[in-house]
Structures are given as structure tokens and as C-alpha cells.
Amino acid sequence: MSFLVFIGSVALCLVVSSALLQRFEEAAKADGSLSFLVIGDWGRxxxxxxxxxxxxxxxxxxQLKIDFVISTGDNFFDSGLRGIDDPAFDESFTKIYTSSSLQKQWYSVLGNHDYRGDVEAQLSPVLTNHHKRWLxxxxxxxxxxxxxLFFVDTTPFVDKYFTEPGDHVYDWRGIGPRKTYISNLLKEVDLALQESNAKWKIVVGHHTIRSAGLHGDTDELVKQLLPILQSVSSGELITFSSNGSEIIYGYIHLVHELFKQKYIAIQFFTSGGGSKAWKGVVNWRNPEEMKFYYDGQGFMSVQVTETEIDIVFYDVLGHVLYKWNTSKQLHRAW
Known part of the structure; x- marks a missing residue:
């Protein structure tokens, strides 16, 4: 049975580079466990x-002695950063996340709002070197x-940002030609997932694949990325998605996806309530599929061991809204 998850400062160690996917090492705790927080849509x-x-x-x-923090994108509103010296970085990040427990590595992906600014600034090693916890x-x-953990750049997949940008100007440097960029990325993600021997595989992106929020499903990801996630396992597949683009928080969608004439259980988790929320738009699905929905502010915690994952959703006051757990058997070598 295979499982896939779609959701002090540790020095980063670059170990392998491929065309698109750089690899970094993050040490687990002495007992082999791992804990981290997930936040999205926060930079205001x-x-x-x-x-x-x-x-x-x-x-x-x-409380959890977290090892790192994951940001699911839309890191700086409304239009990303203007440059590496933009004061918005300190005003929205450095001076906000000041607790000692949050002085750990932050692993971040870009959201569509980030693409409306100077993308190269957020990606700049100059910014990373100056702020050691930022990556x-x-x-x-x-x-x-x-x-x-597999972090995927989902914004270039979405057609409307190219065909109907409206008043927004997107910084597409580094991804052209678009079709080639997406094709290469999908191949890299597919290969990396197939070759991974990790106990748990966690895929993180900004845009939702399945969602009951304002934007709903991201059709381009359903067509192009979801089949890769489905094919990772020939048996039961459990997928967590941690996406911020809905500007909602606390969403669990359980659905059986039909893949090669076999239904596979998929779970999608959304964490996008780092600041502005309360859209009030819910496209209710079958209650057997949608287990939890909350469109206010909050964040998510994840605790991982070899046999178990525990996920907790918290609101703006730190109250526990929902808990979810799954476990698997260890396979012994005889």
C-alpha cells in the first residue's frame, strides 16, 4: 500500500539538481518524526x-516543536514584491512571524498574486542569504x-492568467515557452514521485485541484497533474493538497477518483487563511466527500511518523476546528 500526500533554523543542503527540481535535505527529529505548519495567502x-x-x-x-513551515503561495499582496529591497518583505514577513518557534526554515511556492510582481525578487538567492529562514x-x-515533499509551481498551468489577465501584468520570465515549461515540469514531478522511496509523499502547490470554494476545481491541474498523482500507486492512494489560492481555510474533500477503471481514494487539504478570508462562497458537495469546510482565517499543523499522519486545523484564536488522521502498516523485511 502506498501513500501520497498533496499539501532552530536548519541549514539547507543542495544534494541533487535536475532540470527543474532542486533537492534539499531537512533533518527529522531524533525519533524519526516530523512536524510542520502550513499557511497560505498571508502577506498583508x-x-x-x-x-x-x-x-x-x-x-x-x-507546542509541537515544529521543524519548518510551508507557505502555499500568495506570499505578498496584492502584487508580489517590487524588488529584493521592497519593504513589504519585512512588513509582511520578518516583522509579523516573530515567535521563536517560527524562526525555522520556510519553504514557499509562488501564487498567482506573487506572479504579478517581480518574481525574480522572491526567488532571489540575495533575499534568501539575507533572510536565512526564507526559501x-x-x-x-x-x-x-x-x-x-514535492513543491509544484501551479500558476503557469492556469490559462486565464495568459488569455484574460485583465488589468494585471504577470511576470512570466523563466517559464517560456510555456508549453515546454509545463511539459518538462510534469515529467520531472512524475519521475521524482515514481522514484521516491519515502514513507510519505507530500505534494504542495498553490492552486486547488478539487475545491468547493469560490474558484472551484482547477481544470488544468485536473487534466494534467492529477493523473500523475493517481498513477503513483496501483493500490490505495491518499492525497493531501495544501493550496492557498481559494483564500479559504480548512477544507477536506474526500472523493473517489476514477483512474484506469479503478476508483482511488483521494484527499485534498486546503490551507489558505493566513489573512483575508470570509468570502462566504461555498459550492457544497456530497457530504460524504466534503468532511470539513471553514472560510475564516487560520492555519494547519502536520505531524508525521513512519506509520501515521495527524493533521489539525486551527482558527485565528488557536482553537482546534478539525482533526484528521491516517495510518499505515510497516512492511517488515523477512
């Missing part, structure tokens, strides 16, 4: 309860021993 200079969410993240981070790349892999 403390407004819209961003500071309140950050405070509670610090409290939970201390943002388009797509990359983190090997955390008990789990392997």
Missing part, C-alpha cells in the same frame, strides 16, 4: 488578522527522511 502587512494568525502559529509551533523556488523537493 499584518492586516486582516494576519498578525493574530501569526501569533497562534507561534504558540502551536512551540522560495518555483518547484523543488525537500527530503525530510520520513517524508519527501
Amino acid at each position: 502587512k499584518g492586516a486582516y488578522n494576519q498578525s493574530e494568525v501569526a501569533f497562534q502559529m507561534g504558540v502551536v509551533g512551540e 522560495c523556488l518555483r518547484s523543488f523537493i525537500v527530503n525530510a527522511e520520513v517524508a519527501e
Whole structure:
């Protein structure tokens, strides 16, 4: 049975580079466990309860002794950063996430709002070197021993950003030609997932694959990325998605996806309530599929061992909204 997950500062060690996916090492705890927080859609200079969410993240981070933080994108509103010296970086990140427990590595992907600014600034090694806990790349892999995390750049997949940009100007440097970029990325992700021997595989992207929120499913990801996730396992497949683009928080969607004439259980987790929320738009699905939905502010914690994953959703006051757990048997070598 195979499982796939779609959701002090440790020095980064680059170990292998492929065409698109750089690999970094992140040490697990001495007992082999791993714990981290997931947050998305946050960079609003403390407004819209961003500071309140950050405070509670610090409290939970201390309780769980987290190893790192994942950002699912839309890191700086409304249009990313203007450059590596943009004061918005300090105003929305450095001066907001000040708790000692959050002074760990932040692994971040880009969201569509980030693409409206100077993308190269967020990706710049100059910014990373100056702020040691900040790491943002388009797509990359983190090997955390008990789990392997695959970060995927989902914004270039979405057609409307190219065909109907409206008043927005997107910074597409580095991804052209688009079809080639997407094709190569999908091949890299597919190969990396197939070759991974990790106990747990975690895929993180900005846009939702399945969602009951305002934007709904991302059709381009359903057509192009989802089949790769489905093909990772020929048996039961459990997928967590941690995406911020809905500007909602706390969504679990359980659905059986038909793949090669076989239904595979898929789970999608959304964490996008780092600041502005409360859209009030819910496209309700079958209650047997949609287990939890909350469109306010908050964040998510994840604890991983060789045999178990525990996920908890917290609101802006740090109250536990929902808990989810799954486990698997260890296979013994005889």
C-alpha cells in the first residue's frame, strides 16, 4: 500500500539538481518524526488578522516543536514584491512571524498574486542569504527522511492568467515557452514521485485541484497533474493538497477518483487563511466527500511518523476546528 500526500533554523543542503527540481535535505527529529505548519495567502502587512494568525502559529509551533513551515503561495499582496529591497518583505514577513518557534526554515511556492510582481525578487538567492529562514523556488523537493515533499509551481498551468489577465501584468520570465515549461515540469514531478522511496509523499502547490470554494476545481491541474498523482500507486492512494489560492481555510474533500477503471481514494487539504478570508462562497458537495469546510482565517499543523499522519486545523484564536488522521502498516523485511 502506498501513500501520497498533496499539501532552530536548519541549514539547507543542495544534494541533487535536475532540470527543474532542486533537492534539499531537512533533518527529522531524533525519533524519526516530523512536524510542520502550513499557511497560505498571508502577506498583508499584518492586516486582516494576519498578525493574530501569526501569533497562534507561534504558540502551536512551540507546542509541537515544529521543524519548518510551508507557505502555499500568495506570499505578498496584492502584487508580489517590487524588488529584493521592497519593504513589504519585512512588513509582511520578518516583522509579523516573530515567535521563536517560527524562526525555522520556510519553504514557499509562488501564487498567482506573487506572479504579478517581480518574481525574480522572491526567488532571489540575495533575499534568501539575507533572510536565512526564507526559501522560495518555483518547484523543488525537500527530503525530510520520513517524508519527501514535492513543491509544484501551479500558476503557469492556469490559462486565464495568459488569455484574460485583465488589468494585471504577470511576470512570466523563466517559464517560456510555456508549453515546454509545463511539459518538462510534469515529467520531472512524475519521475521524482515514481522514484521516491519515502514513507510519505507530500505534494504542495498553490492552486486547488478539487475545491468547493469560490474558484472551484482547477481544470488544468485536473487534466494534467492529477493523473500523475493517481498513477503513483496501483493500490490505495491518499492525497493531501495544501493550496492557498481559494483564500479559504480548512477544507477536506474526500472523493473517489476514477483512474484506469479503478476508483482511488483521494484527499485534498486546503490551507489558505493566513489573512483575508470570509468570502462566504461555498459550492457544497456530497457530504460524504466534503468532511470539513471553514472560510475564516487560520492555519494547519502536520505531524508525521513512519506509520501515521495527524493533521489539525486551527482558527485565528488557536482553537482546534478539525482533526484528521491516517495510518499505515510497516512492511517488515523477512
